[in-house]
Amino acid sequence: MKTEFQDVSETQKKITIEIPSDVVDAEIDRVAKGYSKQARLPGFRPGKVPSNIIKQRFRDEIHHEVMHGLIPRAVEEALQERGIEPVSTPDIKDVSLREGEPLTFTADIETVPPFDPGDLSTITLRQHPSTITEDAIEKTLERLRERGAKQESVEGRPVSDGDIVVVDLDRTDPDGKVDHHEGVSIELGAAGNPPEFDQNLVGLSVGDEKTFVIHFPEDYSVQDMANTDVTYKVKVKEIRRKVLPELDDEFAKDIGDFESLAALRERVRGDMQADAEQHAKQHVRSDLLKQLGQRVTFELPPSLVDREIDRRLEEFARRLMDQGVDPRKAGIDWGQFREAQREPARDAVASALVLDEIARRENLTVSAEDIDKEVAQFASSSGRTPAAVRAQLEKEGGLARLSAGLRREKAVDFAMSHAKMTTE
Numbered sequence: 001m002k003t004e005f006q007d008v009s010e011t012q013k014k015i016t017i018e019i020p021s022d023v024v025d026a027e028i029d030r031v032a033k034g035y036s037k038q039a040r041l042p043g044f045r046p047g048k049v050p051s052n053i054i055k056q057r058f059r060d061e062i063h064h065e066v067m068h069g070l071i072p073r074a075v076e077e078a079l080q081e082r083g084i085e086p087v088s089t090p091d092i093k094d095v096s097l098r099e100g101e102p103l104t105f106t107a108d109i110e111t112v113p114p115f116d117p118g119d120l121s122t123i124t125l126r127q128h129p130s131t132i133t134e135d136a137i138e139k140t141l142e143r144l145r146e147r148g149a150k151q152e153s154v155e156g157r158p159v160s161d162g163d164i165v166v167v168d169l170d171r172t173d174p175d176g177k178v179d180h181h182e183g184v185s186i187e188l189g190a191a192g193n194p195p196e197f198d199q200n201l202v203g204l205s206v207g208d209e210k211t212f213v214i215h216f217p218e219d220y221s222v223q224d225m226a227n228t229d230v231t232y233k234v235k236v237k238e239i240r241r242k243v244l245p246e247l248d249d250e251f252a253k254d255i256g257d258f259e260s261l262a263a264l265r266e267r268v269r270g271d272m273q274a275d276a277e278q279h280a281k282q283h284v285r286s287d288l289l290k291q292l293g294q295r296v297t298f299e300l301p302p303s304l305v306d307r308e309i310d311r312r313l314e315e316f317a318r319r320l321m322d323q324g325v326d327p328r329k330a331g332i333d334w335g336q337f338r339e340a341q342r343e344p345a346r347d348a349v350a351s352a353l354v355l356d357e358i359a360r361r362e363n364l365t366v367s368a369e370d371i372d373k374e375v376a377q378f379a380s381s382s383g384r385t386p387a388a389v390r391a392q393l394e395k396e397g398g399l400a401r402l403s404a405g406l407r408r409e410k411a412v413d414f415a416m417s418h419a420k421m422t423t424e
Helices: 021-038 051-057 059-082 134-147 197-201 249-255 261-293 302-322 334-340 342-361 368-382 386-396 398-418
Strands: 002-007 012-019 091-096 103-110 124-127 150-153 164-172 178-187 209-216 228-243 420-423
Touching: 002 059, 012 059, 021 051, 021 059, 051 059, 059 091, 059 103, 103 302, 124 261, 134 261, 197 209, 197 228, 249 261, 261 342, 261 398, 302 334, 302 342, 334 342, 342 398, 368 386, 368 398, 386 398
Parallel strands: 124 420
Antiparallel strands: 002 012, 012 103, 091 103, 150 228, 164 178, 164 228, 209 228
16 A cells, blocks of 8 residues: 655644555455345346346446445544544545546545644642632622512602613613513612613602603614614503511521521631632633643644634533523524634633543542542432443443543643742
């Protein structure tokens, strides 16, 4: 077998391969014999059809099987000789196959060149503080009070800031389309209210009606509404106000299994502390991955970047479906969304390549116990049995991905242990 390698770039290789004619003819004869045993042609007994007729009658099918058998083996042999590991399926082109002649073709290969992740001790990471202030705890308690608020009807006064107003509402779009709604509750001061909408309600009393026009500015967050005029007609049916519960022991008992306000405050402090510590760890991890990714000096293989973009799109679409949203009807420009993911996808691929290289260099491995532990944790969080989770992973080919992910986590821990840590 003759091979000729061409370095298109650090990550792109082209191989021209020629398989000798005797090997090709032997493979054609072998495949043709299989067809001869099964062929049923008029005028010939089963298994007695001449080879030349079989080769002529089933030429395309035989050649397809020959190429399918010889080409992958030839590519694999050529790559092994050069020590090249492809990151995607080779792109086979310019195939020429004729009986009595060599089989020739080219293969475009994407690969990752050997590289050195460098001295990990030169990485400096900053540990963000995770101290919880009393002010932050009080704000969290206030949000809990807001969730436990009740509404009471207000009589004898007009609408004022902070009220909840129940109205019948007609909304007329610029094109004249009218949407009618009855018994709509509107909280004055809510972030989602149209601009200047609240001011038009302040001062109205129960039974009052009012028609007004609101102009949405050019920089309005909802582009379809930007620089348009919308007419509203409202009739006030009821005025309510929020009544917050007292922040005391009874409040603590009402919202959970807490004996006192002090116990609730301690739980809030603990939960916030855990969240802050997790956030700080995630920040350090992100900083580490960013610095590792910057150590890749070659152009990344396009297939790896595209694969990561596909994964991100699939994950986002899956989250939409989990929320009951049809991704096809979500009004998302998927082409624009895809391009927006290209740069973060490049960063993710670069850091993953460095982690894989660290794992190879340091002989980091994943044991069966590591996989069993991860499967058990996933089973516990999903309410399934470990056996069911493992069976699904095996069916979907997910065990290899799980193992690769755990190996990279070991590489993260290794890099973290060698980096310098400072505290802000």
